[in-house]
Amino acid sequence: MYIKRSIFSDSFIRLLAVFLGGAIGSLARAAIVIPLAINPLISVFLCNITGSVLYIFAARICGKNLKLVKDFAATGFCGGLTTFSTVCKDGAVSIQDGEFLLSFAIFALNLLFCVASIHIIDSLADKFGKASK
Amino acid sequence: MSMDTALLYFFIAIGGGFGALLRMFLADILDSSNGIQRRIPLGTLAANLIAAFSLGWLHSESALDLIGQRHLFFALTMGFSASASTFSAFAFQLAQMLKLKKYHDAFAYALISIFAGLLLTLAAMNL
Numbered sequence: 001m002y003i004k005r006s007i008f009s010d011s012f013i014r015l016l017a018v019f020l021g022g023a024i025g026s027l028a029r030a031a032i033v034i035p036l037a038i039n040p041l042i043s044v045f046l047c048n049i050t051g052s053v054l055y056i057f058a059a060r061i062c063g064k065n066l067k068l069v070k071d072f073a074a075t076g077f078c079g080g081l082t083t084f085s086t087v088c089k090d091g092a093v094s095i096q097d098g099e100f101l102l103s104f105a106i107f108a109l110n111l112l113f114c115v116a117s118i119h120i121i122d123s124l125a126d127k128f129g130k131a132s133k
Numbered sequence: 134m135s136m137d138t139a140l141l142y143f144f145i146a147i148g149g150g151f152g153a154l155l156r157m158f159l160a161d162i163l164d165s166s167n168g169i170q171r172r173i174p175l176g177t178l179a180a181n182l183i184a185a186f187s188l189g190w191l192h193s194e195s196a197l198d199l200i201g202q203r204h205l206f207f208a209l210t211m212g213f214s215a216s217a218s219t220f221s222a223f224a225f226q227l228a229q230m231l232k233l234k235k236y237h238d239a240f241a242y243a244l245i246s247i248f249a250g251l252l253l254t255l256a257a258m259n260l
Contacts, residue, residue, distance in 0.1 A: 059225065079221060080153050086215050088218075088253075115227050
């Protein structure tokens with residue numbers, strides 16, 4: 001009885017953490033995209049870069065021990081802040097308008113900068129981690 | 134901030150919360166370490182493709198006729214569909230594959246995600 005209740009509450013807290021993280025992440029993205037009077041492609045790119053950098057920090061700092069914090073910060077917040085579907089929609093709209101180069105550039109820039117920033121931070125963390133041991 | 138804008142942000146947040154839950158469920162179910170899942174994270178791939186299709190459909194004429202309410206439209210597009218997909222986890226998984234020198238897997242994962250995402254969005258937008 002006690003074990004069942006404990007499992008339920010752990011699952012519920014995890015759901016709550018991901019839900020809240022996703023809600024706050026989406027709110028942060030909306031707060032960047034809606035009021036900024038810049039090109040929406042650039043504001044989505046800024047969200048994706050920021051979210052990717054925060055994701056690797058959350059993944060490195062939390063590791064396997066702080067699972068709930070990782071669920072909130074990485075799965076919830078960073079997942080909510082960044083978006084793949086909007087990039088696809090922007091790319092599809094560009095293709096429909098006959099702007100194939102722009103569509104390629106949207107994917108290439110998002111992918112290149114996000115993967116590169118994660119790789120650089122991860123490599124630096126590995127290097128400093130080894131140096132401090 | 135007007136009451137209407139505050140309500141709009143509230144709807145986006147609620148949609149975003151449910152989108153994140155869907156993504157988590159798909160990752161929990163599909164991202165196990167058996168078979169093809171060991172090579173490509175199917176949970177994130179499925180979440181991204183479902184979200185791309187739903188966002189495309191929400192921008193189609195058939196959906197615009199159905200969803201006249203502005204707050205509901207933003208909750209489903211900027212909230213749910215955008216949050217159900219993720220670029221951070223996608224980029225992180227690609228970076229991890231490259232770190233482990235799994236170049237073929239990384240290339241296949243990126244290619245499938247982008248082309249299938251684009252095709253599904255285009256198809257959904259024209260429904």
